[in-house]
Amino acid sequence: MGSRRYPGWRPVRTVAAGARVARVEVFFDLVFVYGFFNISRFVAEDLSTHGLVKGMLVLALLWLCWIAHILVAQRVRLGEGIAPLVTLTAMGAVLGIALSIPQAFGDQSGGGPAPVLFPLCYFLFRGLHLGLHLYAVRDRPVERRQLIRIGVAVVVSTGLLLAAAFVPDLPDDADHLWVRPGIWALAVLVEYGNGFVVGLAGWRLVAPGHFVERFELIVIIAFGELIISIGLGSGVLGKPVTWTTFYTTLVGLAAIVSLWWLYFDSLAPAAELAMHGRRGPARIALARDGYLYLHLPMIAGLILVAVGGERMVHHLGAAGVDLLGPLPGLGGPLLFTGAALYLVSLVAFQFRVLGTVVWTRVTAVVLVVAAVPVAGRLPAPVVVALLTVLTVGLVVAEIVLLAGSRWALQEAVREEREAREAREARWRRHHR
Template sequence: MSTDQVTVGTRRLAPGAPGAKVTRLELFYDLVFVFAFINVTNASAKTLGQGGLLGSLLVLALLWTAWTSFATLGNVVRADRGIMPLFGFAAMAVIFVASVSLPEAFTDKPSGLPGGLVFAGCYLVVRNLQLLALWYAIRDDPRLRPRWHRIAVPPFIIAALLLLAALTPQRLFAGDAQTAAQVGLWVLAIAVAFGMSQWNRFEGLTVVSAGHWAERHAQIVLIALGESIISLGVGPGLEAGLPLTWPIIGAAALGIAVIAALWWIYFDSRAIAGERALHRVHGPARIALARDAYTYLHLPMIAGTILFALGLKRILADIGDPTGAGLHERVGGLDAAVLYGGVALYFLAVLGFQLRTLHRVSRLQVFSLVVLVALIPVGAVLPPFGALTLLVVVIVLVATMDTVRYRHHRQFLRQEKFDEERALEAGETEWRRRYLEQQHKSRPDHPPEVAYTP
């Protein structure tokens, strides 16, 4: 959507522009998702063997739909202008409450509020706030206003399914049947959320700024990687009051190495190439690419990062065991599947992103993914430190081979990105110089730095 395609309802709002970047307020909004990701990891760690991991991933998928609505709204209209910050602050509060309810989304505590109902209510409220903000932004556009109703339908269907999941199964089923009914309704709600985005791909809203869209999704991946660092930092042995040992220091260094390799695999060149691909297409083709490469494929990147953080958290519990017994025990199949499987899922999503944006994936990259998956049973029989060391060797080797094989393409992309950033910096510096000169001429009694009042 170009800037002249939207009739903004009030002059106090600023429509999105093709060159728009992420605002600081949008980064502030993302802080609440940091807590949400941490709570997903913590809830999974406590109930990993009792199906808690599946429930946490379902919750993550619905939280993702709420986040993508933030990203879409911030692309249509600036999030820091007019009344838009009020919508964002209100949504932050509701998402925080929803994040608090994550551990009880499927299993209620006797003395507390029903977690499933709380989460369903919060989801409905936050999506309604986002819909209300979108209506406020496009209410004077005669072409988009009628289509708003198509966008408004799915959140109510999803909330109704979540309410059914919280209320109905416990009255009709018991035991495993109740859990299966709840999970089935949640899966149906997620299918509606993602299926309706496919159906509504031509509803009139498109990606105004390719740079904004790519940057927003890159930053949420950074937040997920940051959550992995938090899991590493608050792991056993690194908290105050526990002794610092060489195994803990070694595990911390290995954990950082894996996180750095995950960053490198996506951000070093693929994120740049994906943004370039999004810039090159327009109209329906841009809608489809933004949806497939970012809305769909960045979710498994986030999920894989959280799974790795969960596995790292559990392995650190063994390495930080004060008795030292955990250092010699086998990791086990479940923990190895989470640790290695999380990295493999992340790499699979990155390769899918590469295939969708660049239309090619090498055999070496596919082979590397197969090796990661095949090493899960190997890691299961190793002690914690050995399993983590093996993962570091493999993922660093994958990142290194990938970089060396495509070094010429990588150098071209990075140089192009550097030249673009330098040109933008020079243009911004020149604009600021002219602006300060104009301000100083209009107010000669003030020095330029005082006259500068944006």
């Protein structure tokens, strides 16, 4: 009855080369704000090597969920047919993952469901997307076989996560703190290793513009989490704002804006042009290396900056704090470690996608890395100011020294945008 009444309706509609990001995709990304936020909270509660490793393992699996969503979006219009229902159901699975993060490495016998909830929601999310993806490529046997191989890895990794949930508590002298993270690390290795084993055969990147835009949006999500975390560190709901807190957040915002600029001003549009210029396996390899893999350490770096920044603001906003004393704990070093990881990822991404290296960014990486051991000994206001000076200085240097190449790139991007807008305007004039 439905098909006779709506003859144009189809359960799945395929993606075209000029596809745009659907509203449901932007809405879907919002749940990842909560996921990234909980990861930063999780790391902040256990600010140690052990806590950092566990936080990065959770991020690695959450990232695979988002990647599965992106790959489906290269086959299916997620705003049409049954795809919105699948997407919104998957949001519930991500919410379950995010809720379970704080207790994900606990013992299931302890009474809470979180250690089992994480793998079950992870399996549900991946299963929903694999099912939709398989249906969309039912006439492409090579890609179907690739998806089945991915499905096998999902089953294995989920089994490992469930096994970790039921590992009983061990005596303290058995170093049980690394037993569950070790099993999780094996699950992550299975998933990411399988990505290289599967290879590039059968895959297609139908809409590179849509693909690139989705990654730009998830980077924006990570920046949003960074701003929220620093705001949370000010404790505005529990105590009055001080001038020191205002100084720290304002100076920190300048550093955040600089980090944002380093990705979005020139690098992101240049990478999109490079993606459009590649075809076949070369485009797939570029997408896998530059986006699926190298954007993960970018996100990880921003989360580490968020944790360090929150500790910094919280410390400076505390009553009676010695402003000339160093920031206790790992907050300062973590702030610079996250910034260094983010900058290194940008350099690697640019080299992989564009084949170029900018000496200003390499210099900035060296300076930020050199500041990591010093950050724990300097007064907290100096630490945040130092990071801001380095990042803002890098932006100013590139604006001045790379003005010619930036202008040429902006002209190319402007021409492409105006041509696309002209095509859309012509279509609208003929379909009023």
